[in-house]
Amino acid sequence: MKNSYVRLGGILFLIAAISAGVLAFLNDSTKDLIAKNEAMAATSPEVLESVMPGSVMFNDYADAALVETIKSENGKFVNLQTAVDASNNELGYVVRTFSTVAGYGGDMELFVGISPEGKITGVNVVSHSETSGLGSRTTEPSFTSQFAGKDATAEITDFDAITGATKSSKSFLSAVNNAISIYDQYLK
Amino acid sequence: MNKLDIFKNGITKENPILVQQVGMCATLAVTTSLLNGIGMGIAVIAVLTGSNIVISLLRKFIPDEVRIPAFVIIIAAFTTIVDLLMHAYTFALYQALGVFIPLIVVNCLILARAEAFAFKNGVVDSIIDGLGMGAGYLVAMILLSSVREFLGNGTLFGINVLPASYEPMMIAIQPPGAFIILGLLIGLVNYLSRRKKA
Numbered sequence: 001m002k003n004s005y006v007r008l009g010g011i012l013f014l015i016a017a018i019s020a021g022v023l024a025f026l027n028d029s030t031k032d033l034i035a036k037n038e039a040m041a042a043t044s045p046e047v048l049e050s051v052m053p054g055s056v057m058f059n060d061y062a063d064a065a066l067v068e069t070i071k072s073e074n075g076k077f078v079n080l081q082t083a084v085d086a087s088n089n090e091l092g093y094v095v096r097t098f099s100t101v102a103g104y105g106g107d108m109e110l111f112v113g114i115s116p117e118g119k120i121t122g123v124n125v126v127s128h129s130e131t132s133g134l135g136s137r138t139t140e141p142s143f144t145s146q147f148a149g150k151d152a153t154a155e156i157t158d159f160d161a162i163t164g165a166t167k168s169s170k171s172f173l174s175a176v177n178n179a180i181s182i183y184d185q186y187l188k
Numbered sequence: 189m190n191k192l193d194i195f196k197n198g199i200t201k202e203n204p205i206l207v208q209q210v211g212m213c214a215t216l217a218v219t220t221s222l223l224n225g226i227g228m229g230i231a232v233i234a235v236l237t238g239s240n241i242v243i244s245l246l247r248k249f250i251p252d253e254v255r256i257p258a259f260v261i262i263i264a265a266f267t268t269i270v271d272l273l274m275h276a277y278t279f280a281l282y283q284a285l286g287v288f289i290p291l292i293v294v295n296c297l298i299l300a301r302a303e304a305f306a307f308k309n310g311v312v313d314s315i316i317d318g319l320g321m322g323a324g325y326l327v328a329m330i331l332l333s334s335v336r337e338f339l340g341n342g343t344l345f346g347i348n349v350l351p352a353s354y355e356p357m358m359i360a361i362q363p364p365g366a367f368i369i370l371g372l373l374i375g376l377v378n379y380l381s382r383r384k385k386a
Contacts, residue, residue: 008254015250015258019265026269030276037279132287133220133341133361164358 042126048083050141051094051122052113055083058094070186076100076107076178083113092116093187095179096126103171105129108138110172112179114152118188123147123176128168135168143169152180153188191316198320204297205328205370206377211297215329216366218288222345225333226326228288233322235270235292236301237315239263243306244314250307259302267293297325328373335369336360 048055058081061067067080078096085091092115098107108128113121125139137143143162150156155177161169204210211232218224242262243250250258271289274282292298301321306314337343340361342350359365 008251011249011251012254012257012261015246016261019261023265023268023272026272030272033276034272037275037282041279041283131220132218132224133337164362 047111047124050124050144051111052083052091052115053121054085055091055113056086057084058082059084061093066186070182074178074182076175077182078109080182090116092121093183095182097175097178097182099171099175100178101171101174103128103130103168104135104165105131108168108171108175110175110179112176114179114183114187118152118183120147120150120152120176120180125172130165130168130171134162135165137162137165138168138172143172147176152183155180191313194313194316195320195323198317198322199324199327202321203324203328203377204300204321205325205332206374208297208300209374210300211295211325214288214291214295215332216363216370218291219329219333219336219366220361221337221341221343222330222334224288225329228291229322229326229329231270231288231292232295232297232325233319235263235267236298236322236325237318238270239266239298240301240306240314240318241311242266243302244309244311247307255303255307256299259299259307263298263302264293297321331373332366332370335373336365339369340365 043058045056048058061080061082070077070080074097076098078098081094081096083091083094092113095112095114096109097112098109106129108130109126111124111126113123115121123144125144128136128139130136130138143160146160147156156173159169159173198204202208205212205215214228218228239259239262243259246258246262267289274289301317305317309317334344338349339357340359342348342354342356357365360369
């Protein structure tokens with residue numbers, strides 16, 4: 001009887017070990033490619049254009065110490081970059097931040113473009129876990145475009161939420177407002 | 189049972205969603221739009237056929253007493269393999285379907301086919317069973333998701349098919365609407381299949 005337990009456990013162990021081995025190998029051989037894909041998708045030309053029209057690249061912000069300061073003081077802040085056009089002219093700031101109010105599936109992560117004059121140039125969702133078909137509509141231009149042109153000097157309070165996805169819309173707004181408060185506090 | 193019967197069985201007599209009603213959680217959750225429904229259907233066909241092959245090949249090696257944990261390990265491994273490969277090599281496809289891949293692990297349809305078919309039949313039959321069941325799943329997903337997107341959003345594949353004056357029936361794409369529409373669909377299928385018999 002005892003022997004059969006050892007045999008069963010052994011076979012199960014063998015299956016698990018082989019599966020783990022295959023997955024470990026595969027994970028190792030694909031992880032670089034996956035990281036590259038993700039990085040490229042996050043700053044594809046469409047994303048750049050929607051966040052800061054005319055930009056071709058997001059560069060790291062020159063004052064790295066300031067970025068560190070913001071990081072330590074604002075828990076939802078991810079990164080601050082400078083958008084540049086084809087001839088390397090600086091077009092404005094790009095704040096990458098999570099929302100401060102959770103949506104239906106947790107925090108949403110956004111790029112918020114802000115011009116040197118303090119106007120929002122565009123917003124793009126980097127990642128979210130909202131319900132597909134409902135909350136996910138906050139990622140569509142018909143919703144995000146309403147923020148372009150708004151003042152980044154004061155918190156936005158009135159906006160058109162998506163019907164049936166109020167929670168996701170509010171989460172989205174809180175991320176935009178977090179970017180605004182970062183701009184007001186550190187960049188203005 | 190000949191090969192064609194095995195294939196057709198999954199689409200009609202034992203349709204996983206409309207007749208067997210297995211794997212409901214993922215079905216109800218993702219059918220908010222036609223694109224989602226088709227994506228999930230295709231992902232299920234891939235993993236179901238793959239896991240059927242592996243389990244059928246190993247059916248003499250896996251002892252009866254530990255078959256369920258063995259199935260779970262194999263299905264989970266297979267799902268992760270598909271996830272990693274798509275993420276690395278077909279990134280555009282992954283962006284559209286990526287969210288559904290991990291959901292496949294909890295789809296009991298795959299476990300049910302491993303237990304009921306692949307563990308008792310040869311490799312070729314298991315492949316056909318996987319494709320047939322997967323096709324049945326896909327057909328049901330298309331039906332359910334197109335009705336839900338049409339009523340709940342007035343669109344199909346995200347394109348407006350109804351005049352702008354149409355007020356979307358929000359409940360159709362919310363979770364309660366999924367139950368209601370699925371129930372109506374199953375009722376319709378039962379009605380048609382009974383009438384055919386009579």
